[in-house]
Amino acid sequence: MYNISTALFPRSTSAAIGRRRLFSESLCSISSSAWWNTNRRSGFRSPTLKPMASISTEAEEKQKPWLLVGLGNPGKRYSGTRHNVGFELVDFIAEAEGIAMSSVSFKSAFGKGFIGDVPVMLAKPQTFMNASVGAIVSYYKIPLKQVLVMFDDMDLPFAKLRLLPKGGHGGHNGMRSIINHLKGSRDFPRLRIGIGRPPGKMDPASFVLRPFNKEERQELDFTLQNGLEAIRILVQDNFDKSATFVNSTKPLQTL
Numbered sequence: 001m002y003n004i005s006t007a008l009f010p011r012s013t014s015a016a017i018g019r020r021r022l023f024s025e026s027l028c029s030i031s032s033s034a035w036w037n038t039n040r041r042s043g044f045r046s047p048t049l050k051p052m053a054s055i056s057t058e059a060e061e062k063q064k065p066w067l068l069v070g071l072g073n074p075g076k077r078y079s080g081t082r083h084n085v086g087f088e089l090v091d092f093i094a095e096a097e098g099i100a101m102s103s104v105s106f107k108s109a110f111g112k113g114f115i116g117d118v119p120v121m122l123a124k125p126q127t128f129m130n131a132s133v134g135a136i137v138s139y140y141k142i143p144l145k146q147v148l149v150m151f152d153d154m155d156l157p158f159a160k161l162r163l164l165p166k167g168g169h170g171g172h173n174g175m176r177s178i179i180n181h182l183k184g185s186r187d188f189p190r191l192r193i194g195i196g197r198p199p200g201k202m203d204p205a206s207f208v209l210r211p212f213n214k215e216e217r218q219e220l221d222f223t224l225q226n227g228l229e230a231i232r233i234l235v236q237d238n239f240d241k242s243a244t245f246v247n248s249t250k251p252l253q254t255l
Contacts, residue, residue, distance in 0.1 A: 033046040051244070065112075065119035066235045067142050067190060068093065068245065069133055071151040071174040074126040082195040082210040086150040087124050088175075091192065094225045096124055106139070107150030118235045130174055144188040150227070151175060154204060156194025158216065159223040163191050163230060163246045167237055189239060191227060191246075222252040 021099055021173075070090030079083050086089050094101050099113030109124040116214055125132045137147060145165075151172055166187045169175035179186055198207030212220060234242035 014106075017159060018240065022148055038191075046178065053091040058177065064142055064146055065121050065140070066115075067136055067147045068231065069119045069123045069125070069147065069149045069178075071130070071149065071172075072124065073128070074124075078209065082212070083152055083201045083207045085152045085193045088220075089150045089191075089224055089227050090122050093228055095226055106135045106213060108132040108136070113163075115232055116236045120235060125174075127176075129181075130177040131181050131189065133178050134183075144148065144182070145239075147188040148181075148191060148231065149178060149188065150191045150193065152195045152208065154195055154197055154208070156196075158194055158196035159219045159252070160194035161191060161223060161227055161249065162194075163189065163234070163239075163243045163244050165189050178230050189234070191230065193223065219252045 007230075068090065070086035070088070072078065072084035072087035073081075091101065092116075093099070096115055097115055097120075098110045099120070101109050101111040101124070102123060103110050104126070106123070107127050109126060109127065111122040113120060113122075121136065123132065123136060133147070133149070136142070137144070150198055151170070151174055153162070155170065167190065168186060169179055175190070182188070182211075189248065195208065198204050226246070230242050230246045231248075233245050
C-alpha cells in the first residue's frame with residue numbers, strides 16, 4: 001500500500017481553510033459519490049431542464065483535483081539539466097502558488113494545494129518507470145482530461161511551449177511509460193517544453209543531460225513563467241483558452 005499524504009497547507013483566510021478541509025476530506029475520507037450524495041442539496045442546485053444524471057456527473061468532476069505531473073530524472077546529478085525541465089516547472093508552480101512539495105506519496109515528490117479555487121496535486125515521479133502516475137490517477141479516480149504531463153521535447157525549439165489535448169509519446173521514454181501505465185490511453189493533455197536539438201553529431205542522450213548556460217537559463221526562466229500562466233488558465237478556465245495563450249506567447253528574444 002502506498003503511503004498517502006493528505007496534509008494540506010492552509011491559507012490565512014477561513015474560507016481557504018474550509019476549502020482545504022473539503023478537498024482533503026472529499027479525497028481521502030469518503031468517496032466522491034458519497035460526498036455528492038451528502039452535499040448535493042446544499043452545494044449544487046440542478047437546473048430544472050437538465051437530467052439529474054448529467055448534473056451529478058458534472059458536479060463530481062468539478063470536485064476532482066487536477067494532477068500536474070512534471071517528468072525528469074531523480075537525483076542530484078540530473079538537477080538543472082535539460083531532461084529535468086518538467087521537474088523545474090512543477091517546482092516553479094509550487095513556489096508561486098505556495099504549495100509545499102515536502103511529502104513523498106506514490107513514489108513521487110508530492111504536494112497538494114490550490115490554484116485560485118481549483119484543487120491541484122503536483123507530482124514529480126521518483127522512479128524511472130513513472131508507475132506512480134497511473135497509481136495516483138487510479139486511487140483518486142481523476143479524469144484523464146484533468147491530468148497534465150509536462151516534459152522536455154527535443155523536437156521543439158529551445159524554450160518554446162506547446163500545449164496538446166492528447167497524443168503519443170513522441171519517442172520520450174517517460175511519456176511512453178505513462179501511457180503504458182494508463183492502459184494504453186493517450187487521451188490526456190500534455191505541455192511540451194522545447195529544449196532544442198543537439199549540436200552537430202552530439203549523442204541525444206548526452207545532450208539532454210547537459211546543464212543550461214547563463215543565457216539559456218534566463219530564457220528558460222521566462223518560459224517557466226509563461227508555463228505557469230498557461231496552467232493557471234487551463235485549470236481555472238479551459239483548455240482552448242490556455243492553448244491560445246501558449247500559441248500567442250512570444251519568446252524572450254523577440255521582446
